[in-house]
Amino acid sequence: MSVTTEATVNEPPRGNAKVVYLGPVAPHWDVVSDFGDRTLIDEFRSRTQARLLLLPPHDPQFRRNRERVIRDAERENITLSWDLGLPEDDAPAPAAASAADA
Secondary structure: OHHHHHHHHHOOOOEEEEEEEOOOOOOOEEEEOOOEOHHHHHHHHHHHHHHHOOOOOOOHHHHHHHHHHHHHHHHHOEEEEEEOOOOHHHOOOOHHHHHHHO
16 A cells, blocks of 8 residues: 555646635636646546535535545545735734734
């Protein structure tokens, strides 16, 4: 079993996918790809759409389904990135940091 795991770790990615949040109007998500077999990416896109179709990022179910998408990408050896539409500089500060400043 470990031989198979080591072999997949050393292989280059079979494709690339970026999951993009489109906004509050459904469908909320799109999957774009830079490279990879078109069939592989299309199948991954359809599974991802099925898991995230009506879930905005603030929905509690989103976290569980996001983990499923990540595991699916790992199984297929696809590099995965997320664009949730929030600039990292504009992310809200944690409550502990705000209390420490006061």
